[in-house]
Amino acid sequence: MKTPNYHDFYQKALIPIGFNDLLALQESKAYYPNSPLTHWLIAVEGVQLPQTKIYYHWKVSIYPADSEGEFNWKKPYYCSPNMEFIEQANTFAASLVTASKNDHLSSATLLEKIS
Numbered sequence: 001m002k003t004p005n006y007h008d009f010y011q012k013a014l015i016p017i018g019f020n021d022l023l024a025l026q027e028s029k030a031y032y033p034n035s036p037l038t039h040w041l042i043a044v045e046g047v048q049l050p051q052t053k054i055y056y057h058w059k060v061s062i063y064p065a066d067s068e069g070e071f072n073w074k075k076p077y078y079c080s081p082n083m084e085f086i087e088q089a090n091t092f093a094a095s096l097v098t099a100s101k102n103d104h105l106s107s108a109t110l111l112e113k114i115s
Contacts, residue, residue, distance in 0.1 A: 008046025008056060012093045014069050015040045018103025025106070030064055030077040037064040040100050041071050044089045047082050057082035058089035060096060062105070 016039055017025065025031050041063045046056040060080040063071035083089045099108035 008048075010044045011041060011069075012044060012090075013040070013042045013097045013100070014065065015042070015097065015100045017064070018100070018105075020103045021100065021105045023106075025064055025077060028077055030075045032072070032075065035064075035072075036066045038067050039065045039069070040077070040105060041065040041069055042093055042096050042100065044086065044093050056086075057084055058086045059083065060089050060093045062096065062100075 017037065021040070022037075025037065031037070043061050043063070045059050045061055047059055049055045049057060059082050060078075061076045062078040063073070063076050065071040080089070080092060083092070096105060096108060099105045
């Protein structure tokens, strides 16, 4: 697996995981029971395109994290499709922040996967 691009990794939020979202997390591949997962870390990440000139697309990733923001980059809860513009990714990340604060993050990402 390719190491993440932390040079273009912009953390947007570290939000406590609500009860409904915790239940959904426990059913996902991102859950690892021996770790104190208490928060969502929502970030916009640059994805470098394979060409000679450095050019990026952007994705929004959600990682389960502990209260200090420690997370496992190999096990994201959700990664969006790549977006051409960082503004698109920032807008989408903001909508996920709102959903997570309302304990509806699992519903929001499910709808995004279906769309």
